[in-house]
Amino acid sequence: MAEKTIAVISDIHGNSWALQAVLDDLKKRNVDVIFNLGDSLYGPLDPAGTFQLLRKQDPVSISGNEDRLIVEYVDSRNKNSTIEYVISELGTEAFRWLRSLP
Numbered sequence: 001m002a003e004k005t006i007a008v009i010s011d012i013h014g015n016s017w018a019l020q021a022v023l024d025d026l027k028k029r030n031v032d033v034i035f036n037l038g039d040s041l042y043g044p045l046d047p048a049g050t051f052q053l054l055r056k057q058d059p060v061s062i063s064g065n066e067d068r069l070i071v072e073y074v075d076s077r078n079k080n081s082t083i084e085y086v087i088s089e090l091g092t093e094a095f096r097w098l099r100s101l102p
Contacts, residue, residue: 004032004033005029005030005031005032005033006031006032006033006034006035007026007029007031007033007034007035008034008035008037009022009034009035009036009037009059010036010037010038010039010064011037011038011039011064012036012039012040012041012043012050012054013039013040013041013042013043013045013066014040014041014042014043014044014045014046014047014050014086015043015045015046015050016045016046016049016050016052016053017045017046019050019053019054020053023053023057033059033060034057034059034060035059035060035061036054036059036060036061036062037062037064038061038062038063038064038065038066038067038101039064039065039066039067040054040061040064040067041067041070041086041090041094041098042064042066042067042069042070042082042083042086043082043086044082044085044086047085047086047089047090047094048089048090048091048094051090051093051094051097054097055093055097061101062101062102063098063101063102067098067101069083070083070086070087070090070095070098071095071098071099073087
């Protein structure tokens with residue numbers, strides 16, 4: 001069995017620019033498999049752009065606690081401007097992806 005080079009990423013928090021830099025570096029290193037440990041889209045920078053990069057790269061992903069917050073956020077008594085921004089930026093496909101993560 002041939003050895004594979006793996007990379008582990010996590011806590012992207014909607015920062016598409018940092019994610020792109022990491023993905024560029026991983027490409028130079030000929031990484032075979034990327035594992036994403038979650039907390040991917042929750043953050044005030046670029047959640048939609050981050051989702052597009054992740055969708056294109058398709059790493060093995062799990063849901064982080066802040067990914068679950070996006071999906072579960074319904075309590076209007078506890079206003080959270082960051083999560084409301086993230087939700088407003090993400091489309092149906094991103095929510096489907098978040099809900100599918102183990």
